[in-house]
Amino acid sequence: MRFLVLLGLAESVVAAACSRVGQRVLHLDRRSYYAANWASFTFNSLLTWIKEQNEEPKPEEVKDWSSLMEEGEELIHLANSDSASITNLQVFSFTSEEEEEAPNTTEEEKAADEDAVKESSETESADSKEEEAGAAEKEDQPAQTEGEEPEADQPLPSSPSNPSEPVRKKISYAQLVKEGRRFNIDLVSKLLFSRGSLVDLLIKSNVSRYAEFKNVTRILTYRHGNVEQVPCSRADVFASRQLSVIEKRKLMRFLTSCMEETEEQTAYNGRPYLEFLRNQQLGESLQHFLLHSIAMVAEDTPTEEGLASTRHFLRCLGRYGNTPFLFPVYGLGEIPQCFCRMSAVFGGIYCLRHSVRCLIVDKDTNRVSLSLFATPSTAWSHD
Ligand SMILES: *[C@@H]1O[C@H](CO)[C@@H](O)[C@H](O)[C@H]1NC(C)=O
Numbered sequence: 001m002r003f004l005v006l007l008g009l010a011e012s013v014v015a016a017a018c019s020r021v022g023q024r025v026l027h028l029d030r031r032s033y034y035a036a037n038w039a040s041f042t043f044n045s046l047l048t049w050i051k052e053q054n055e056e057p058k059p060e061e062v063k064d065w066s067s068l069m070e071e072g073e074e075l076i077h078l079a080n081s082d083s084a085s086i087t088n089l090q091v092f093s094f095t096s097e098e099e100e101e102a103p104n105t106t107e108e109e110k111a112a113d114e115d116a117v118k119e120s121s122e123t124e125s126a127d128s129k130e131e132e133a134g135a136a137e138k139e140d141q142p143a144q145t146e147g148e149e150p151e152a153d154q155p156l157p158s159s160p161s162n163p164s165e166p167v168r169k170k171i172s173y174a175q176l177v178k179e180g181r182r183f184n185i186d187l188v189s190k191l192l193f194s195r196g197s198l199v200d201l202l203i204k205s206n207v208s209r210y211a212e213f214k215n216v217t218r219i220l221t222y223r224h225g226n227v228e229q230v231p232c233s234r235a236d237v238f239a240s241r242q243l244s245v246i247e248k249r250k251l252m253r254f255l256t257s258c259m260e261e262t263e264e265q266t267a268y269n270g271r272p273y274l275e276f277l278r279n280q281q282l283g284e285s286l287q288h289f290l291l292h293s294i295a296m297v298a299e300d301t302p303t304e305e306g307l308a309s310t311r312h313f314l315r316c317l318g319r320y321g322n323t324p325f326l327f328p329v330y331g332l333g334e335i336p337q338c339f340c341r342m343s344a345v346f347g348g349i350y351c352l353r354h355s356v357r358c359l360i361v362d363k364d365t366n367r368v369s370l371s372l373f374a375t376p377s378t379a380w381s382h383d
């Protein structure tokens with residue numbers, strides 16, 4: 001029997017792997033939800049979660065378990081460490097706490113959003129989800145060509161060419177609470193690189209079948225008080241309205257040339273990537289896009305690392321969409337949960353709201369003969 005505590009990503013992957021090769025798995029967590037610190041919550045359950053996190057932990061009951069011990073056994077206490085990796089939670093609200101009259105446009109847009117959400121939540125039932133092939137499975141099909149169809153002419157949110165658009169969406173706190181079930185919030189926000197190792201694992205393990213993915217359709221960056229779209233694919237570059245023709249050419253030349261290692265690049269090894277970019281005669285905007293939005297590195301990151309990140313970004317383009325990123329439709333919490341599901345399909349046993357306080361170990365064989373749980377106080381015996 002394998003025995004895993006915490007339903008985080010790593011534990012869930014191990015649980016799925018062990019179950020898949022026929023081992024017996026008992027997987028527990030003292031929490032009432034899956035995915036530990038990777039969980040995704042609706043706004044309302046996030047508020048509940050914050051409240052619980054801020055509560056003083058109850059003093060631990062000390063129990064004497066020694067009556068359960070037999071000759072040659074040893075008691076090992078486990079710390080009730082919830083590895084308090086998330087601490088000092090505070091809630092700031094940047095919206096009005098009052099109920100405001102929302103502008104009519106917002107209502108319409110919301111209605112449109114609502115339809116979209118409804119559509120996707122209708123497919124949420126476990127069965128239909130199972131039938132629907134995960135996005136990642138589209139791997140079998142030939143990769144979409146690197147964004148051949150330019151579709152990047154959606155106006156940007158604060159595009160300077162559109163100054164007559166004063167409507168800023170406003171939402172009051174009360175509305176947010178009311179609509180809180182319509183979106184999920186991840187405790188940790190992460191995206192999946194479409195050719196990254198997690199996507200590979202999801203495909204190889206067939207776990208992608210249990211989840212639905214969406215691609216990120218565009219990448220925005222904040223610069224000089226504006227939100228700008230980062231051109232990442234060839235189509236984006238050509239469709240971009242922010243770049244001059246010369247900049248477009250320079251960017252294309254750079255993106256093509258950086259895929260291969262050149263002597264010019266290696267000459268910059270150990271020196272900042274930003275310095276390398278500056279010396280490529282790229283203008284300020286291109287440097288900004290490349291450093292912050294494509295390589296996503298710091299100004300002092302060495303050139304070889306910056307180039308490696310840039311190449312990874314470029315390699316991930318076009319596999320599933322216009323950007324290199326995918327995300328699970330219902331939040332990141334889906335991923336550990338899907339591995340748990342796979343473990344359960346292959347016989348893994350799942351217990352929420354159970355924590356392990358101590359183990360009784362046989363001194364000779366070094367095997368656990370009994371584990372003692374605190375909530376509810378039970379003792380489980382296993383071989
Ligand atoms: C908003 O809609 C209501 C009715 O739905 C209407 O009476 C009101 O005039 C509209 N306000 C604006 C600013 O269009």
Ligand SMILES: *[C@@H]1O[C@H](CO)[C@@H](O)[C@H](O)[C@H]1NC(C)=O
Pocket residue numbers: 020204205206
């Ligand atoms: C994934 O599914 C395929 C086809 O159903 C099967 O052949 C393969 O063994 C599965 N892989 C794992 C790791 O379960």
Ligand SMILES: *[C@@H]1O[C@H](CO)[C@@H](O)[C@H](O)[C@H]1NC(C)=O
Pocket residue numbers: 135136138213214215217320321322
């Ligand atoms: C990615 O997005 C594009 C455009 O929105 C869409 O056509 C495509 O089907 C999406 N791919 C996946 C795998 O969801």
